[in-house]
Amino acid sequence: MWFVNFSKTNCKNCYACVRVCPVNAIRVKDEKARIIKERCIVCGRCSKACPQNTKGIRSEKSIVKHFLKSKEKVVASIAPSFISTFGENSSKIPNALKTLGFDYVEETISAVDPIIKEYNIYANKDEENTYITSFCPSVNNLIQKHYPEIINNLIPVVSPFICHGNMLKEKYGEDVKVVFIGPCLAKKVEAYDNESIDAVLTFEELEKWIKSENINLKELEESAFNNISLHKRLFPIVGQPIKDISNQDTKKNIISVDGIEECIQILESIKRGKFKNTLLEMSCCRHSCIGGSGMPEDGISCYERKQNLSKYANNLLIKNKEGINDENNYLSKICVHKEFQSLNIPLRIPSEEEVEEILNTMGKYKKSDELNCGSCGYKTCREKAVAVYNNMAEINMCMPFMREKSENITNIIFDTTPNMIVITNKDLDIIQLNHAARKFFNMEREVVKGLPIVMFLEEEKFYNVKNNNKNIYKEKVTIKQYDSTIIQSIIWVEQSQLMIWIADDITRNEYIEKKLQNMKIDAINMAQKVINKQMTVAQEIASLLGETTAETKVTLTQLKNLIQEEEENI
Template identity: 50%
Template sequence: MSSNFSKKGCRGCYACVRVCPVDAIVIKGGQADILMDRCILCGRCSKACPQHYRVEKTSINSVKNFIKSGETVIASVAPSFASAFGKQSLKIPAVLRHLGFTHVEDSGITTKPIFDIYNAYANEKDNENYITSMCPTINHLIQKHYPELTNSIIPVVPPFISHGRFLKHKYGTDNKVVFIGPCVAKKTDATKEICVDEVITFYELQKWLQSENLNLEDFPIEPFDYIYKDKIIFPIAGETSDFIESKNPSKTVFCVNGIEDCKSVLNSIKNGKFENTFFEMNACNHGCLYGSDLDKDDRCFFEVKRDLINNKQKYIDLFQAKAVKNPYEDIALDVLLYKEYPPKPFKFEQPTEYEIKEILKTMGKTSRADELNCGSCGYKTCREKAIAVFNGIAEPSMCLPYMRSRAESLSNIICESSPNLIGLVDKDLMIIELNPAAESFFKIEKDEADGMPLGMYLDDQEFERVRTFRKNVRNEKITFEEYDNSTILQTIYWLEQNQMFLWLAVDITKDERAKEKLQTLKIETVEMAQQVIAKQMTVAQEIASLLGETTAETKITLTKLKNFILDDEEGKE
């Protein structure tokens, strides 16, 4: 099953594939999509995408509709809000009320019951390993990719779900609860719960404020409905571990941050290298302070941590009356915190060694030496990529070294074998390369022209005009007296992006000489025809003259004969 990952404008750069820690990106027809059965909702693909396409759709309009309907809408704000809004985060309660939220609470006020359950598991004398369930991404990682370890997940809801359940218990199930936090994974988890009606991230809230032209500086500092006095600040990685260790647990306690380290530890647990250990696991480095949907600013982690601690203390100092030890203590026992995390395995089919080799051949890899394992396709090794191709989630064309080699090979074949003259010239009018046809035309040795001034062979002023006026030259006839009056039709392109010229030319010398020969033949033929006509006229005139003389003589003779006959008749009479 794939997600609604935006298809518009995907450039096939494989940035999302390279950052996905669980190979959940599908590439088909050059288009990236997400295999949700493998996805752990870490949000890395959204951040890596140069087109800035986000995996999850915004929920702002849905929340706006809650507010417009006149319903009671409660904002459950993750205590890591200081990581998104910095020193202005003290204004968040006021601005949320301005947007229309009826109640605004810090979701951290319900962590104490969860931490108490964690502590109970940390003190179990059963030699088992246990993993916190606060991070939805870690829960998905274990359920889908380490299903044999799901029994190690402590069966309790994450804090944002526990707060949602408390809110529904307190204000009624018909009222709307909107969680606002740093994490995209909570969006999917919320759809499976009836206690949280919608989730928006801090990033979405920032966009919402921008669309309303609201500036936090213009709002007063107001308190949440409750200020939790407990010293636990669970968004900071290690706070959970510190709490457990302060209770003298029976198990060894470790805090693990970042998906890579978490995967490494999970592999070790699976291989039996840990026992009787309690693990606090966070998918994001530094925990929720660097959540998956937070835009990083120029503050370092320690600045963010300082702001969070200072803000909490400032709230307590400013609003002592609102500060309580545990506002939900009286109803904690009535709200279910239990949650199971069943295994959801999804494994690739494993091809045979023969099938792997055949797939590798389609990527130009016929030997181990061809398997560069460069990772440009997003997979750690060429063999992992071949397995992905076998399972239909990757394509052979994703191998960039192979495609580059193929493209270069094809372009080289075209350039080397082309009868046309081809050249590349840099912006300083120095020759980068000429193909064999061009070298033969200019009667130079292989690579002799490389790095030489263009003016040695061609009129470089024409190239300057092309670049200056951004008007390419096409099919311009040039004759070279120094090269036996050879003639070409040249085309000059200025490649702005590459800052170089592409010179293409066709040698039409033979055609031009054939034309000249034909023209000469035509002229000679005309002259010969003229001579024949003149000679024929002379002959005609001579014949006419002879015919005239003969006719005159004949006339005289016949006249004499006539007169002789007439004279003879008269004598007889």
């Protein structure tokens, strides 16, 4: 599983994730959305946009719990933006982490000096190149996966949390387990193949963990980090990481950029050679780290988070003098250099004929058919066609096409069915009727539309259905004014406030059935006459047979007597 994905069960084909993904890293297959990890920059926008809350973020909390139960030492490296999340309870977080079982708790920002030093070197390079900070892992992913041609513009140094992880291993020993806790989902990916970080938790995961352990932050004692300067505590705010550099007389222009759309605009401009001699601080998330993808969804605005940071930092400055960073001895041994490699996997580019063929399957045969509405998640219909060609999208993601297709099918069924159909509004005025109904009423569509249904049919039954909310199904009635017999159903659709009349004209069937009935009766009568006649004939035959039999008997008797007399006289 990739670090962020969706539950297949709850995906409802809304394409909200596709619409918000800035790099088209969502594949829709079999009507289910999945993340393409080769394109994903782990900005977290898709999971926040999902209305079904189907996000599946791979948590490493179980790994961390396993570390805490073992005999190994575990140290938490916590990002400075924790203050913006926990507000007035921020000073309780170190003790909360120790209550959970961590042996040591240190701030990630304590290891930032070597990185800022490298940035300062690039800010003072005497040439025209433009350079981009490598603080933000999502920006790094964006450049490596989608803008490989400007990888050389990315300053080749590690993120502060990687530097801090290396420092903690140097400080506590290679066997210590380092758990980074921060506001960013992309840190999970960056740490995956890095030996200096053993697990990553987001602030959202930490907040839920603290609640599940029934730890009341208000009941814990305060514990503060005293060796962090006010300026460093404000690093999660846009522009702060390079504030010291921008305040100097550098050879390059210093620009801060936050938000993925703005970052993409700048990267496109760099591709076109529009930026020269500039150092760009880039953050994928709007408002930088205080708007991070791993922040809790607690309804706190970024401006409140910024206020929490400033208030905490100023209060701490009043209570404690800025301490000396005693981590320099360890940091001096850390190599912060990193080579960024291209991770770009280009899309297959279809020919113009192949694009046209795909567009045609979406019902787009001419330029005016390409609405470019963006409902599918792609900016243009042609961009969607390329996605279909690369098996990233499906034809039925085109909402206008599917709606038109559905309406066409509905209209075909509506107009070709032999059933008569009339649709009225709640006032029983005709909205729509099909061809069979128009033929039955012998009226044109334009003439009938808008007329009350009671001009053609009995109104009482319609009002009874509507008022009693009890539909009529397959009722046989005779309409005298049309000299017809029909089977009708009257249905009230409460949700849409519509009345639907569906009927079959069975007048001819009734005539044929009546005719058949009469033919049956005539046949029975005829059969009865034949039977009667046959019985009469039979009776006459029987009578004749009776008479001849009697005569025969008399004759035979006389003959017998005559023979007997002759025998006696002999």
